[in-house]
Amino acid sequence: MIKTIVTHPGGAHKDDFLACAVLLTQAPVAIERRDPTEADLKAPDVAVLDIGHQHDAALCNFDHHQLPRDHVPTCALSLVLQHLGIYQDAREFCSWLEVAEWFDCRGPVDTAEWLGMDRETLGKLNSPLDITILRRFASQTEHKPGEPIWEIMRMIGQDTVDYITTLRTRLDFVAAHAEVWEFENFKALFMPRTAPMPDEASSGLGYHVEKLGLEEEVLALVYPDSRGSGYGMRRFNDDTRMEFTRLDNEDDVHFTHARGFIAKTSSAEIDRLKELVAMAYQPS
Structure with a gap:
């Protein structure tokens, strides 16, 4: 049983922060920022993350800095996710993970080039959430249960692990219930209301479209509205051929976003839902 988590002192990065956060879901213990x-x-009850030049899951040592220079980008978070047996699902479901691996292992210049953007643009993606939380994490040598940063880390770790571990179940649920609607010039994916309903009815629909290989054909997603008895409708991949403001004057449509990417209707009739989706289509 892990009794302490140790990570490096000095400046903090998303890698060590998230690796610690995820490991807190298994061991809600104090985090010490110091040299191991x-x-x-050698102690299996001390988890050493992102420092120590050792990767030995049996001893809870999760560092990547000893890996060869040309090794596939792998960070401490990667190693912790592998240890928990959820790395492959994390890579499939969390598009940010590969970027985090690249940034930590290759640095901002190579990562920006890999992403097809310039270094300056990459820097503009940071926000006070990134800056303040990491700075506060770096400002203390120890974080204990009950303290603000520790509690935030545990929440982030738990949400991340829950998302990864439950999405596979949600995808199986979607595959068992979703239907592909065919229109003259496009297709839509429909998720019917079921009993019981999943917590997030629309979650996993986009992944299912990709699994079916219909990314170029499906333009809209239709799913139960979590706030009412009707349905939500939104663009798939923000395809502007679906313009839901075209439904503004429909009596059973109570919301359309001004940008046209989403709408909500009180109707639950299949034929009416298909009619609304067809009305929202505008050829490019």
Whole structure:
């Protein structure tokens, strides 16, 4: 049983922060930001993350800095996710993970080039959420249960693990119930209301479209509205051929976003839903 988590002192990065956050879901213990001792590296009840030049899951050592320079981008978070047996699902479901691996292992210049953008643009994606939380994490040598940053880390870790571990179940549910509607010039994916309903009825629909290989044909997603008895309708991949403001004057449509990417209707009749989706289509 892990009794302590140790990670490096000094500046903090998303990798060590998230690796610690995810590991807190398994061991809600104090995090110490310091250099590990030889005893730490040999003790299975001390998890050493992103420092120590060792990767040995049996001893809870999760560092990547000893890997060869040309090794596939792998960070401490990657190793922790592998240890939990959810890395492959994380790579499939969390598009940000590969970017985090690249950024931590290759740096901002190579990552920006890999993403097809310039370094300056990449820097503009940071926000006070990134800056403040990491700075506060770096400002203390120890974080204990009950303290603000520790509690935030546990929430982030739990949400991340829950998302990864439950999405596979949701995808199986979608595959068992979703229907593909065919229109003259496009298709839509429809998720019927079921009993019981999943917590997030629309979650996983986009992944299912990709699994079916229909990314170029499906333009709209239709799913039960979590706030009422009707349905929500939204663009798939923000395809502007679906313009839901065209439904503004329909009596059973109570919301359309001004940008046209989503609408909500009180109707639950299949024929009417198909009619609304067809009305929202505008050829490019």
